[in-house]
Amino acid sequence: MSDIHYEQQYLDLMRRIWSDGDEREDRTGVGTRSIFGATLRFDLSANAMPLITTKRVYWKTATREMLWFLTGETNIRPLVRQGVKIWNEWPHARYVKETGDNITLDDFVECIADDAAFAERWGDLGPVYGKQWVDWPTYRKREDGLYETGPGINQIADLVDSLKTNPGSRRHIIEGWNVAEIDEMALPPCHKTYQFHVAGGRLNCCLYQRSCDVALGLPFNLWSAALLTRMLGQQVDLDPGELVWMGGDAHLYLNHNDLIEEQLSREPQGNPTLEIVRRPATIFDYRIEDFAVHDYAPHGPIKAPVAV
Template sequence: MLDRTHKPHPEQGYLDLLDRVWREGTPRVDRTGVGTRALFGQSLRIDLSDGTLPLLTTKRVSWKTIVRELLWFLEGGTNIRPLLQNKVTIWTDWPLAKYRKVTGEQISQEDFEARIVADEAFAEQWGDLGPVYGAQWRHWPLFVPTDAEGEEKLYRRDPQGIDQIARLVHDIRHNPTSRRLIFTGWNVAELDGMALPPCHTTYQYFVAEGRLSGLLHQRSCDVGLGVPYNLVTASLLIRMLAQQCDLEPGEFVWFGGDVHVYQNHGDLVAEQLSRTPLPWPKLRFARKPASILDYKFEDFIVEGYQAHPAISAPIAV
């Protein structure tokens, strides 16, 4: 008799997606030249109501790196120097590639990162990524009229811009049934100035019965390397917003557009699918900060995380 009380491990949805994309994905030529196997329009649903954090266990994922990156986004950061000062290297590839191309110097990644950390002027010139996530989340461009006289109106950019995160918190608190609980990083006017246009593009939230649920639309989804990070980032945001707005966490819905696995990630796929998931960890906060912008790394406490060893795979730039 079928045991209908047995629920599959929540990580199984991700593993099924990884397997499906690898087996059924259409071969595609991508901008990196590596090539992918891709499906269009995939989704996952994850219950966060019991404090679960969707941190993969079939390979170890650095939750500390994810937290530090998220705090950098919320600070409005666009330069890799603060990340490197905390030994977070996940954004180095793009400015390093640009430096090598422009200067012709085949500097090692380690030496480049060391120069960024040691030399503030060098970091300002070579460590900036353009108006990436943090700039759009916290300082969406706003142009205001100048005081110039004449028939032609001139505009200047307000350096503060629009703080989408502050507006979102205000709206969740004061208009929780709104269908406009959204923020986005997809600023068409500034895409060309970004080292990498946003992969996780639009976040939307929904309040019901005292719980906050969130949806992430992700335009480009590297299932092997990127998506494990993106699932945690979006879940952390739901938990932080819920705490700030005196709500309980609800459900996280992930929707992917171009969902792909790189052709050179076959070993990663095979190894990860051979492993049995372990129980997912729980997340709690050490305190309730004064605002969504006041969280510190020490405020995030991840309990019970056990995982299989990490699986290395090349990143396509």
């Protein structure tokens, strides 16, 4: 067994990007250093999780987001009412741009939480992740030659079924990149394609991420992909296997210098595990109380601004 901590490959990727990445302008105007094409691999056996330890990762926040995805919801209000802040900046920016009302982010979020009508008008993100995962739109041709909306495709439910009935399939895929609806989304999917693979009674996952904020986003993405793999595995009676992460544009923002330097100065510590304390009837019935993390004693949190 290797003595190298599982997190070291993450830190090596961060160091490589910061030292050798191509400095470039980006959509946000902040600027990044970027490399193209990166791979990380994590063993999930014995309930291990790729939970970053060189800073505190709020795994319950990431878990609440995953549970929100599985509802198909696209409005931030359910997240806001749970104290989850990770999607707030995008609808706030849209509100300020469209209304000219320079409301603070905190006041905007308070309006989302307290006013259902306001949230319905301004809290929606468009057809982002969850909508595509559980209700991918279809259209059918009518006799008059026009098209009408057909039944949505629940990719998650279909995946569970295919893992049970055809485990050797090469089509165990969840896809978020709906080309026809990209322009309607507050943010096109970054973690866009998940593929699952069954071997030796174990469930493996490969996540392809087209764009990745390695400092702020990737710790959440790794946790969430491993979490989804564990949930699916429980539902189809497969043990956890390996998580393979593949990044397209893997980048660090130039204004994250303090975060990066501090994190790279720290040593990984511990080997946290995830216990799923209840087996719900379906993949859609998990609650935050169903998850318990053990042996997680990370370094302190490191704050940095989100580029919108």
